[in-house]
Amino acid sequence: MVNTQPSLEYWRSLYSSALRFRDQASWRWMDDSELFAVQNPRTGEMGYCCIMGALGTFFALAVYLGPEGLDSYITVRDCDEDGDDTYDATLDQKCLMVSFLDKSSQSKKDLDMVKALGLKLRGANAWPLFRSHLPGYHPWHLTADEADFLTLALDQSVEMAARVKAQPNLLETEGDGRMLVRIPGEAGGEISWKDEWITPELPAEGPLVSMPDEVSLKRMRSSLPSKPMTWEVDLFYLPSPVKEGDRPYYPTTLFCVDSASGFVFGIELMGPEERAEAPIKLCQFFEKAGFLPTQLAVIKEEILEMLSPLAQDLGLKVRRVKRWKKLDKAKLSLFETFKQRGIGF
Numbered sequence: 001m002v003n004t005q006p007s008l009e010y011w012r013s014l015y016s017s018a019l020r021f022r023d024q025a026s027w028r029w030m031d032d033s034e035l036f037a038v039q040n041p042r043t044g045e046m047g048y049c050c051i052m053g054a055l056g057t058f059f060a061l062a063v064y065l066g067p068e069g070l071d072s073y074i075t076v077r078d079c080d081e082d083g084d085d086t087y088d089a090t091l092d093q094k095c096l097m098v099s100f101l102d103k104s105s106q107s108k109k110d111l112d113m114v115k116a117l118g119l120k121l122r123g124a125n126a127w128p129l130f131r132s133h134l135p136g137y138h139p140w141h142l143t144a145d146e147a148d149f150l151t152l153a154l155d156q157s158v159e160m161a162a163r164v165k166a167q168p169n170l171l172e173t174e175g176d177g178r179m180l181v182r183i184p185g186e187a188g189g190e191i192s193w194k195d196e197w198i199t200p201e202l203p204a205e206g207p208l209v210s211m212p213d214e215v216s217l218k219r220m221r222s223s224l225p226s227k228p229m230t231w232e233v234d235l236f237y238l239p240s241p242v243k244e245g246d247r248p249y250y251p252t253t254l255f256c257v258d259s260a261s262g263f264v265f266g267i268e269l270m271g272p273e274e275r276a277e278a279p280i281k282l283c284q285f286f287e288k289a290g291f292l293p294t295q296l297a298v299i300k301e302e303i304l305e306m307l308s309p310l311a312q313d314l315g316l317k318v319r320r321v322k323r324w325k326k327l328d329k330a331k332l333s334l335f336e337t338f339k340q341r342g343i344g345f
Contacts, residue, residue: 006147011113014147017154018098018128021061026161027053034164034171035073037200038063038156040149041184041191047096047153048073048179048200051161059125060099063153067203069094072135085300091237091250093133096142096150100125109141136272138241138248156182156193173197208276209306212283217313224286226315229293230259232327235278235303238269239335254281255331259297262326265289267334278303279310286314297321 006014031054037046048070053059064073072093079086099105102124106114110129114121121127131139132146142150160182164170171180178197185192212220234255241248251269258265266285270277286292296311296318298304304320311318 004144006142006144008116010144010147010151012117014130014142014151014154015114015117015119015128017151017158018130021098021154021158022059022100022126022128024158024161025053026051026157026165027059029165029168030054030161033077035179036160036171037179037181037198038153039181039183041152042145042149046070046181046200047149049153049157049160051157058099060097061154061157062093062095062097063150064093064095066094067201068135070200071203087239088237092135094135095133096146096153097131097133097139098150098154099129099131101127101129103127105129134272136237136249136252136275138250140247152191159193209278209309210276210280211309211313212280216283220283220286220292220314224290224292226294227291229291230295230297231265231293232257232259232297232321232324233282233303233307234299234324234327234331235275235306236331238338240338244271253334254278255327255334256282256285257324257327257330259325262330264330278306282307282310292316295319297324299324 030051032050032052035048035050037048039046045066047063047065050062050064050073051060052062062073064070072089072095075089076086076093079089103111103121106127106129110127114127130142130147130150132142133139160170160180173179176199178199181196181198182193183196185194234253236253236255237250238253239250241250243249249272252272252275254266254268254270255264256266257263266282266288268281268284270281292314294316296307296316298307298318298320299322301320304318307318310316
């Protein structure tokens with residue numbers, strides 16, 4: 001039932017667990033650095049639980065899913081709050097989240113469910129909002145499987161928070177990288193839980209990359225002259241989602257600008273599953289321009305890692321810079337163009 005909608009009983013259980021978590025208000029004694037994990041009884045996947053609200057501004061439970069989810073938590077945690085990376089990192093999260101907001105945060109679908117369940121919600125930060133976050137996609141309504149796991153994670157979070165309140169050092173380790181995980185078992189036909197200390201798994205180093213084939217690389221090396229020019233290259237999400245299919249997504253944009261003149265040599269919009277194809281798309285920019293620049297300038301570490309193999313194959317230099325000379329201005333112009341055209345859903 002991967003894409004099935006939760007039944008009314010699923011929603012009843014989920015709201016009940018969420019309101020119990022809200023009323024416990026465990027953010028009064030826990031912060032978002034105190035992670036623990038809950039293993040999904042159906043799939044075995046780890047959900048890394050993060051309780052938010054210690055600063056008194058945003059109250060939520062996020063359950064980061066698997067190695068990719070944990071990595072996305074670390075990326076957001078380590079971001080410069082004022083930098084562009086924070087926006088992209090937020091959109092790259094892989095988690096289930098319940099946040100506690102005002103009534104104005106609810107969609108018609110959310111409000112209809114509250115009414116169907118006969119719930120009486122009042123006041124600020126009182127309304128649970130349930131959303132699924134996947135890299136590159138707009139936060140969306142839960143499937144039945146997601147609602148089921150989030151309910152379990154909420155119940156375990158209430159229990160774990162109560163234990164931490166009684167034993168503040170419960171989640172601390174001796175620097176060995178392990179984490180407390182709630183492991184499901186079965187007793188009398190019901191799920192039982194036990195503690196284990198496990199070293200979390202992280203994804204393989206480096207971004208996934210699709211490279212041009214050797215024939216294409218050889219053709220470019222032999223047919224495209226080199227020009228003493230630096231292209232500023234960035235990969236970012238557009239600020240407005242588009243809807244193709246059931247779930248809206250934020251187009252990933254590959255953007256290339258001449259560092260001297262500000263001339264835009266390439267714009268390519270890609271779906272969430274196409275991000276790895278950025279080196280191939282960049283080569284299409286080279287072929288359209290009819291030459292190879294001598295150097296690529298990037299800011300983000302991810303793009304440096306993604307483009308370094310291609311640069312080596314084509315005899316280019318790629319270096320990381322602290323700020324753009326021309327790309328920022330061109331990017332703002334691009335955003336304004338999309339805004340004027342009303343691109344989004």
